[in-house]
Amino acid sequence: MKLNRRLFLGATAATLAAPYVNAAGHGRPKVVVIGGGAGGATAARYIAKDSKGEIDVTLVEPSRSYYTCFFSNLYIGGFRDLSSIAHSYGTLASQYGINVVHDWAVGIDRDAKSVTLAGGAVLPYDRLILSPGIDFVDGSVPGWDTSAQNAMPHAYKAGSQTELLKAQIEAMPQGGVFAMVAPPNPYRCPPGPYERVSMVAHKLKNENPTAKILIVDPKEKFSKQALFEEGWQKHYGGMIERIGPDFGGNNVSVDAGAMTVTIDGSVEKVDVCNVIPAMKAGRICDMAGITEGNWAPVSGHTMQSRLDENIHVLGDATNQGDMPKSGFSANSQAKVAAMAVRGALTGSKVFPAKFSNTCWSLIDTNDGIKVGASYQATDEKIAKVDGFVSQTGEDADLRKATYEESVGWYAGITSDMFG
Amino acid sequence: MTYKTILAAIFVMAFPVVSQADAIGDDARGQQIFKKCAACHQVGANAKHRVGPILNGVFGRQAGTAEGYTRYSQGMTRAGIDGLVWDLEHLDAYLENPKSLVSRTTMNFAGLKDAQDRADLIAYLRVFSDNPANIPEAEPTGVPPEVTLSPEILAIVGDPEYGEYLSSECLTCHQSDGSNQGIPAITGWPTEDFVIAMHAYKVKVRPHPVMQMMAGRLSDEEIAALAAYFKDLE
Structure with a gap:
């Protein structure tokens, strides 16, 4: 209107x-x-x-x-x-x-x-x-509940859980495995798990370059997928593997005591396991x-x-x-x-x-991307009006500008929230 | 060899045969580069202060002293008082990284990294400084406005109260105190500049997807209302 x-x-x-x-x-x-x-x-x-x-x-x-x-x-x-x-x-x-x-x-x-x-x-x-x-939805990842969150952090409410996950990554043995159990839709921050993988890869590339990252994902597709996959190939070639539903990513359980992830019946021993439940x-x-x-x-x-x-x-x-x-x-x-x-x-x-949203994500140093849309209220729902998304193959200056913009946005929205 | 010594060398070699502007750089190319500046600055015969001050006569001027310009940041005013004069060396440094030379400037410009781009731009500005009689009458700003708006649109008087409501969408990213922490300040702009900028986003002449989307669904009245609200925000 x-x-x-x-x-x-x-x-x-x-x-x-x-x-x-x-x-x-x-x-x-x-x-x-x-x-x-x-x-x-x-x-x-x-x-x-x-x-x-x-x-x-x-x-x-x-x-x-x-x-x-x-x-x-x-x-x-x-x-x-x-x-x-x-x-x-x-x-x-x-x-x-x-x-x-x-x-x-x-x-x-x-x-x-x-x-x-x-x-x-x-x-x-x-x-x-x-x-x-x-x-979190109880039982959405068999073997995981809140009592397992110290062994297998969700880090999806920020604070001590985020600190814990970071410390666990730092304690990984050389060549170890970081696993993420990604959540099903709908969930908080659609690009969040994939930005997290990017940031973990950035850290491991410097500190533990032979380490591997395994994403177990129940979803066919995810937010900004082409952009993330292009960036992972460019910055972290070979480090990140994603198992989607075609290969059992939707049939996963964990054992926090044994530090294992079972994907479609196949047991994987991992060093860090970030479980993001439904x-x-x-x-x-x-x-x-x-x-x-x-x-x-x-x-x-x-x-x-x-x-x-x-x-x-x-x-x-x-x-x-x-x-x-x-x-x-x-x-x-x-x-x-x-x-x-x-x-x-x-x-x-x-x-x-009137509503709007923009989500910025960082793939690696000065490699920022974004997706956003505007919305209006109808009687049925909040309906999307118009939108945009970063493109694959953008030049480095634009990606750097996008990252710098995200830093500005952070300052803006936190002032808008907390005064 | 530093850039400064290169410049000095060019000066020495070139000065006897060409004009001073040519010696700094290619002012014709500089005119093209000035498009990056033209959203906020004017030069030429009929130039007016816009978001930023007139750049006629900037060469040799004490920083923060363009006559009739009232929106200098405290940082820029202070730099002038401390003795900053816009000579070749300081214009070059400022254009390379404005916030490095004048830390609290409100000029929302990331800087020109390429030394030749800066030299050419400075050569262009020099045309409007060393010999004001040469100011081209036909091209008052060197660059036309980004969008040409009808007098009716420019004449709309915005409702600041409505603008305040609409502004809440802007303030998720832009700071209400006018600071720039990665996203440009939008407070205290002259109304016409604000309106032209928003219409330039709306018709996608200005290239920024978030702003194109935000401006794309604002009516002429809504743009005027936002301009009215942000103009007086300190």
């Missing part, structure tokens, strides 16, 4: 005419945001910033230091240090007046419109925003009863849950349509939700939803 002045004035008038559902009887309307990542931190910041104090915003996030999943592969590759992907919530509290609570949400009462925290506190809300990211919405969505299957369905117009209009869901946890599960997408969706929440609670202007 194209927005012209008449349309958006119309939208404003409609919003003004709507009755406001004001706080639980008194005071400023209350918004509780659960999850302080790309979706939740952005939503909290935009609501607080743009409502200029009219809305009481509480952000619930267990971690005091948030490690971004995006660019965590670059830490593994040695392009960033861990502190450069760590962020605190101090500015959101001090500059934006957001009540930042470091605790776990353990219960949601949709009738009473309240959230219970592990510490016992109960937070009432007028609107609830859930941006919990992902959890994913589902963060568990709080299940507890709130707003999931269908593994994900939380939402309306693209407002990011409201299809099952509860007082709850908005953002980012990886959602089933929204065509957008990939990425930090950029979550940030984009957060702005639409923030606008809708302010419109509902304070009568501010509401414009038609």
